[in-house]
Amino acid sequence: xxxxxxxxxxxxxxxxxxxxxxxxxxxxxxxxxxxxxxxxxxxxxxxxxxxxxxxxxxxxxxxxxxxxxxxxxxxxxxxxxxxxxxxxxxxxxxxxxxxxxxxxxxxxxxxxxxxxxxxxx
Numbered sequence: 001x002x003x004x005x006x007x008x009x010x011x012x013x014x015x016x017x018x019x020x021x022x023x024x025x026x027x028x029x030x031x032x033x034x035x036x037x038x039x040x041x042x043x044x045x046x047x048x049x050x051x052x053x054x055x056x057x058x059x060x061x062x063x064x065x066x067x068x069x070x071x072x073x074x075x076x077x078x079x080x081x082x083x084x085x086x087x088x089x090x091x092x093x094x095x096x097x098x099x100x101x102x103x104x105x106x107x108x109x110x111x112x113x114x115x116x117x118x119x120x121x
Contacts (some may be wrong), residue, residue: 016097042067044076048111050085051104069076083099 038044045065048114056064062072076096079085086099098104 033082034084034106037084039076040075040078042071043079044107046072046075046079047084047098047103047107050096050098053106055088055095057093057095061096 038047040092042065045060049061049064052062053060058069058073061076062069067073069073076085076087080087080096083104084099087094087096087097088097
């Protein structure tokens, strides 16, 4: 399906220039990395699980998202490297939580968007 186009070309140069300057300031590389990390289904499920429960150990993450402990650990390491989760150690147990409310907001907004699309279909 092709996107609809204008039948005539009429560019508002001042407006386009202002928008262009704003677009140039977008940290596209960092934002792209963020969305790439969350585009993995398991990592997205882990992020969501951490919005439901504020803090989970690796074993609980594994059981919550139905994957092996090794897989959960691997994905948590990726989320940690990207600054999306943080951890604290209590004795021999490591607890993970989202690094800040922005990740939770992104996950919830994405779910809201998808659910609204389903409702209007």
